[in-house]
Each structure stands twice: as C-alpha cells, then as structure tokens.
Amino acid sequence: MNAVTLTPEERRLVQREWTRRVEAEYRSAAITHHLTLWLLKLVAPFELIRAGLSIVDDELVHSELSHAVLVAAGGGGVPPMEPATIGLRHPPDDELLRAVVQTSVETFCLGETVAVRLFSRLRAPATEPAARAALDRILKDEVRHRDFGWSLLEWLLSTPQSGVVRDLVQEMLPDMFARLRTNYAYSELHREGSPSPALGAFGLMPTPDYAAALEETLTRDYIPRFGAHDIDARAAWEARK
Numbered sequence: 305m306n307a308v309t310l311t312p313e314e315r316r317l318v319q320r321e322w323t324r325r326v327e328a329e330y331r332s333a334a335i336t337h338h339l340t341l342w343l344l345k346l347v348a349p350f351e352l353i354r355a356g357l358s359i360v361d362d363e364l365v366h367s368e369l370s371h372a373v374l375v376a377a378g379g380g381g382v383p384p385m386e387p388a389t390i391g392l393r394h395p396p397d398d399e400l401l402r403a404v405v406q407t408s409v410e411t412f413c414l415g416e417t418v419a420v421r422l423f424s425r426l427r428a429p430a431t432e433p434a435a436r437a438a439l440d441r442i443l444k445d446e447v448r449h450r451d452f453g454w455s456l457l458e459w460l461l462s463t464p465q466s467g468v469v470r471d472l473v474q475e476m477l478p479d480m481f482a483r484l485r486t487n488y489a490y491s492e493l494h495r496e497g498s499p500s501p502a503l504g505a506f507g508l509m510p511t512p513d514y515a516a517a518l519e520e521t522l523t524r525d526y527i528p529r530f531g532a533h534d535i536d537a538r539a540a541w542e543a544r545k
C-alpha cells in the first residue's frame with residue numbers, strides 16, 4: 305500500500321482528530337465501567353454485565369489503536385485528562401435506575417448506534433494501514449456495543465419498573481437528541497463538503513457527512529427501534545427543533 309502524503313495542514317488535522325479519538329475512546333471505557341457497576345448493583349442479567357465488562361476492554365483497545373494512528377501521522381503525546389472528568393458521577397442508590405436509563409439510552413442506544421453508521425462511512429475510504437486497522441476493529445465492536453444498548457433497554461422495559469423506565473426515556477429523549485444534533489453538526493446537513501483523499505485515507509471526513517450519518521440513523525434505526533417499544537422517536541426528535 306502506498307504511503308499517504310499529508311500536507312502540514314492535513315497532518316495537523318489528522319493529529320488533532322485522532323488525539324480527540326484516543327481521549328474519547330478512553331472516556332468510553334470509564335463510562336462503561338461505571339455503567340457496568342450500576343448493572344451489578346441492579347442485579348441485571350449476567351450476560352449484560354459480562355457484555356459491559358468486555359466493552360470496557362474493547363474501548364481500551366480502541367484508544368490504543370487510535371494512538372497508533374496518531375503515531376503514524378507523526379504525533380504521539382496525549383493531553384492529560386482530569387480524573388474528575390473521567391467516567392460518570394455515581395448516583396445515590398435511589399437514583400440508580402434513572403442513571404442507568406440515561407446512560408444506556410444516550411451512550412449506547414443513541415451514541416453507539418450512530419457510531420456504527422459513522423464508522424462505516426469513515427472506514428470506507430481509509431487506506432492508511434494504522435487508520436484502517438483501527439477502524440476495522442472499532443466498526444466490528446461498535447455493532448456489538450449498539451446491540452448491548454438495545455438489549456439493555458429491552459431488559460429495563462421487561463422489569464417491574466418498566467413504566468418508570470418508559471416515562472424516563474420519553475422525558476429524556478428530546479434533550480438527548482438535541483445534544484446529538486449539536487455533536488454531529490446537524491445544522492450542516494445539506495452543506496457541500498469537500499472530501500480530501502489524504503484525509504479520507506486517514507479516516508477523516510467533512511462535517512456535513514457526520515450530519516448525514518445522523519440523519520440516516522434517525523430514519524433507519526432510532527424511529528423503528530424505539531417504535532418497537534412504543535416510543536415515538538420522531539416526536540422526540542422534533543420536540544426541541
């Protein structure tokens with residue numbers, strides 16, 4: 305495979321983006337670790353607890369593989385992270401269910417589901433070997449992480465607290481979608497992007513493509529998947545627009 309040549313500006317962009325990913329993957333490991341402890345406290349099914357534990361390790365691998373891409377792009381250092389900003393704040397026991405619903409829906413049902421569509425777009429043009437290796441592994445794992453989120457929601461909706469869970473999801477979804485639109489630059493949905501082959505080879509894509517991945521996820525995943533549980537994701541999506 306030919307080495308990918310980056311301009312100095314492209315190199316800066318690649319290093320900045322993969323530094324962000326090193327950190328984001330690491331933070332995902334901590335969030336999942338906390339969520340899994342809370343599942344232990346709720347005496348969730350063992351298979352969900354074990355799935356949570358294995359996701360923690362996946363996220364650490366993603367962080368390491370992302371760091372390898374950073375090194376391949378001539379970078380190396382990772383910014384220090386404040387301990388207080390890593391992971392989730394432990395709720396009092398009487399708010400545990402709310403915290404579990406919040407994290408499973410926002411991080412997994414929403415976050416990991418759009419991540420599958422996002423990473424499949426990022427992976428398609430990625431030919432730089434380190435970027436390809438990272439995106440191959442990440443995409444493969446995100447499918448499992450997405451499924452973990454929906455299995456977790458299904459379990460929560462099968463417990464004696466299912467009514468409370470459903471109310472919480474309906475209450476929280478509009479704000480969660482609003483945050484997701486901000487994070488995925490949804491306002492740039494139909495703006496013309498200018499893809500660069502060198503950046504694409506390193507697994508970067510123009511901002512409007514993030515918005516397009518989110519739009520695709522709304523119609524192909526969120527609406528039907530929440531709909532299967534009688535939760536109206538379209539109404540929640542429109543509520544804060």
Ligand SMILES: [Fe+2]
Pocket residue numbers: 329332362363366442
């Ligand atoms: Fe990840």
Ligand SMILES: [Fe+2]
Pocket residue numbers: 332363416445446449
């Ligand atoms: Fe993940």
